[in-house]
Amino acid sequence: xxxxxxxxxxxxxxxxxxxxxxxxxxxxxxxxxxxxxxxxxxxxxxxxxxxxxxxxxxxxxxxxxxxxxxxxxxxxxxxxxxxxxxxxxxxxxxxxxxxxxxxxxxxxxxxxxxxxxxxxxxxxxxxxxxxxxxxxxxxxxxxxxxxxxxxxxxxxxxxxxxxxxxxxxxxxxxxxxxxxxxxxxxxxxxxxxxxxxxxxxxxxxxxxxxxxxxxxxxxxxxxxxxx
Amino acid sequence: xxxxxxxxxxxxxxxxxxxxxxxxxxxxxxxxxxxxxxxxxxxxxxxxxxxxxxxxxxxxxxxxxxxxxxxxxxxxxxxxxxxxxxxxxxxxxxxxxxxxxxxxxxxxxxxxxxxxxxxxxxxxxxxxxxxxxxxxxxxxxxxxxxxxxxxxxxxxxxxxxxxxxxxxxxxxxxxxxxxxxxxxxxxxxxxxxxxxxxxxxxxxxxxxxxxxxxxxxxxxxxxxxxxxxxxxxxxxxxxxxxxxxxxxxxxxxxxxxxxxxxxxxxxxxxxxxxxxxxxxxxxxxxxxxxxxxxxxxxxxxxxxxxxxxxxxxxxxxxxxxxxxxxxxxxxxxxxxxx
Numbered sequence: 001x002x003x004x005x006x007x008x009x010x011x012x013x014x015x016x017x018x019x020x021x022x023x024x025x026x027x028x029x030x031x032x033x034x035x036x037x038x039x040x041x042x043x044x045x046x047x048x049x050x051x052x053x054x055x056x057x058x059x060x061x062x063x064x065x066x067x068x069x070x071x072x073x074x075x076x077x078x079x080x081x082x083x084x085x086x087x088x089x090x091x092x093x094x095x096x097x098x099x100x101x102x103x104x105x106x107x108x109x110x111x112x113x114x115x116x117x118x119x120x121x122x123x124x125x126x127x128x129x130x131x132x133x134x135x136x137x138x139x140x141x142x143x144x145x146x147x148x149x150x151x152x153x154x155x156x157x158x159x160x161x162x163x164x165x166x167x168x169x170x171x172x173x174x175x176x177x178x179x180x181x182x183x184x185x186x187x188x189x190x191x192x193x194x195x196x197x198x199x200x201x202x203x204x205x206x207x208x209x210x211x212x213x214x215x216x217x218x219x220x221x222x223x224x225x226x227x
Numbered sequence: 228x229x230x231x232x233x234x235x236x237x238x239x240x241x242x243x244x245x246x247x248x249x250x251x252x253x254x255x256x257x258x259x260x261x262x263x264x265x266x267x268x269x270x271x272x273x274x275x276x277x278x279x280x281x282x283x284x285x286x287x288x289x290x291x292x293x294x295x296x297x298x299x300x301x302x303x304x305x306x307x308x309x310x311x312x313x314x315x316x317x318x319x320x321x322x323x324x325x326x327x328x329x330x331x332x333x334x335x336x337x338x339x340x341x342x343x344x345x346x347x348x349x350x351x352x353x354x355x356x357x358x359x360x361x362x363x364x365x366x367x368x369x370x371x372x373x374x375x376x377x378x379x380x381x382x383x384x385x386x387x388x389x390x391x392x393x394x395x396x397x398x399x400x401x402x403x404x405x406x407x408x409x410x411x412x413x414x415x416x417x418x419x420x421x422x423x424x425x426x427x428x429x430x431x432x433x434x435x436x437x438x439x440x441x442x443x444x445x446x447x448x449x450x451x452x453x454x455x456x457x458x459x460x461x462x463x464x465x466x467x468x469x470x471x472x473x474x475x476x477x478x479x480x481x482x483x484x485x486x487x488x489x490x491x492x493x494x495x496x497x498x499x500x501x502x503x504x505x506x507x508x509x510x511x512x513x514x515x516x517x518x519x520x521x522x523x524x525x526x527x528x529x530x531x532x533x534x535x536x537x538x539x540x541x542x543x544x545x546x547x548x549x550x551x552x553x554x555x556x557x558x559x560x561x562x563x564x565x
Contacts, residue, residue, distance in 0.1 A: 049473065075477045075480075077475075083474075089469075089470050091466075091467050093467075102471065102474055103474045103475065105268070105271075106471065106476040108262070
C-alpha cells in the first residue's frame with residue numbers, strides 16, 4: 001500500500017527533513033510511526049497525503065507514483081485515504097452529520113446513500129445520537145471520534161492518523177485505538193503516528209521509528225530495511 | 228490502476244469514476260449514482276451560498292447595493308438618452324431648405340431667380356418671401372423695430388422656401404439638392420433649416436458613446452467589487468478550504484459555492500438596479516407627461532423595458548460570476564494544507 005524507496009525530503013533552505021527513507025507497508029497492515037518531534041513523522045505523513053512532494057527517491061501509494069502525480073489528480077488520491085488529525089480539523093459552522101458527510105459530498109454521493117453511510121460511520125464510533133450536535137458542544141474525545149468517523153465514512157483503503165490520541169487521557173486513547181483495530185480487522189491499512197509509548201506497547205503492532213529523518217527501527221513484516 | 232487511466236472528462240465530472248466503483252462489481256450502477264450526485268451538487272452549492280448570504284444580510288445587502296449603483300447609473304443615463312432620442316424623433320423629417328437670393332436683386336431679378344429655383348429638379352417651392360415681407364416678419368417677431376428703423380435700407384434678402392419633392396429624401400439627396408439650388412444664378416446660398424437637429428443627433432451619438440464607455444468602466448468596477456468580496460470570503464474560510472482539500476475536494480468543488488456567491492451578488496445587484504430604474508421611471512412619468520402636454524406633444528416617458536430589465540439581471544449575474552471567477556481561481560491556489 002505504501003512503498004518508499006530511498007525517499008528524501010528537503011524543505012527550501014533547510015536540512016533534509018527525511019533522508020534516504022525506505023519502507024514498505026503492505027495492504028491490510030496496521031503500524032505505528034514513532035519518533036521525537038522533529039524526527040520526520042509529520043513530514044512522512046505529509047508526503048503520503050501529497051501535502052508535500054518528495055524531493056528525491058520514489059514513493060508509491062497503492063501503486064501510484066507520487067512523484068509523477070499531477071496536481072489535478074491529487075484530490076482523487078486523497079479520496080482513497082482517510083486522515084485523522086490531532087486537532088480534529090472539524091468544521092465548527094456545521095453539525096456532526098454534515099462534518100462526517102463531507103468526504104461523501106466531495107465524492108459526489110447522493111443523499112440516500114450518503115445518509116446511510118454517515119449514520120453507519122457515526123454508529124461505529126458511538127455518536128449516532130449526536131448527529132445533530134454542533135462539534136463545539138462535544139468533548140475532546142467525542143470530537144476525535146467525529147474526526148475518525150469522517151476519516152472512514154468513505155471506506156478508504158488507507159487510514160492515516162497523526163497523533164490521534166495526543167490530547168486524550170489513557171482510557172479515551174484506548175477506546176480510540178480499539179476503533180482503529182476494528183477498522184484494520186476489516187482490511188483497512190492503517191498508519192498511526194504517535195509518541196504515546198505506553199499505548200504503542202500495549203497494542204503490540206509493528207513500529208516504524210524515525211530519528212533525525214532516518215528510519216531507526218522497522219518491525220513491519222517483509223519490509224526492506226534501510227541500509 | 229484507475230489512477231493512471233487517461234483523463235477524458237473535465238474535472239468536475241470525476242465523481243463518476245470514484246474509488247468505490249473499482250472495488251465493487253456494481254461499479255457502473257454506482258458510477259451513475261455518483262453522476263446524479265454530481266448533478267445534485269450544483270443546487271446544493273447554489274443554495275448553500277445563498278444561505279450564507281442570507282445569514283450575513285447586512286454585508287450582502289451592502290455589496291449588492293454598491294453593484295446596484297454601478298449598474299443603475301449607466302442604466303439611468305441610457306434611459307435618459309433613449310427618451311431624448313424618442314422625443315426628438317421625427318424632427319428631421321419634413322426638411323425645408325431656405326434659398327437666400329442675392330441681396331439687392333431687382334424685383335424682376337427676384338422673379339426670374341424664383342422661377343429658376345422652381346425648375347430645379349427635386350425642388351418644390353413652398354413659399355416665396357420678398358425682402359419686404361421678410362423685414363415685416365422680422366420686425367413683428369423679434370421686436371427690433373427701432374434698430375431696423377435706423378437702417379438705411381433693408382438688409383434682408385428675398386427667400387424662396389423649398390421642400391424636397393420626394394417624401395423621404397435622405398441626407399445625401401438633400402445635400403445634392405442644396406448643391407443644385409446654390410448653382411442657380413441669383414441664389415446667394417441655400418441652407419437646410421435642420422442643421423441644429425443634425426447637431427443634436429450628433430450630440431446624442433456622442434453621449435451614447437460616452438455612456439457606453441462609462442458603463443464599461445462601471446462594469447469593471449463591479450468585477451472588482453465582487454472579486455474583492457469573494458477574496459475576503461475565501462480568506463475567511465481558509466481553514467475550511469484546507470480541510471476540504473485534504474478530504475479530496477477538487478478545486479472545482481471548492482470554488483463552486485464561491486462562484487455561486489458571486490453570481491448571487493451580481494444578480495441581487497441587478498435586481499436592485501432594476502428597482503431603482505423602475506422607481507425613477509415611475510416618479511418622472513407624471514411630470515414629463517405634463518411637460519409634454521404643455522408643448523402639445525404626445526411624448527410619454529419610456530421607463531425600463533422588460534428586455535432591458537432582463538439585460539440588467541443577466542449582465543449583473545454574469546459580471547458577478549466573472550468577478551468571482553477571477554478572484555477565486557487565484558486565491559484558492561494559494562491555500563494549500565500543510
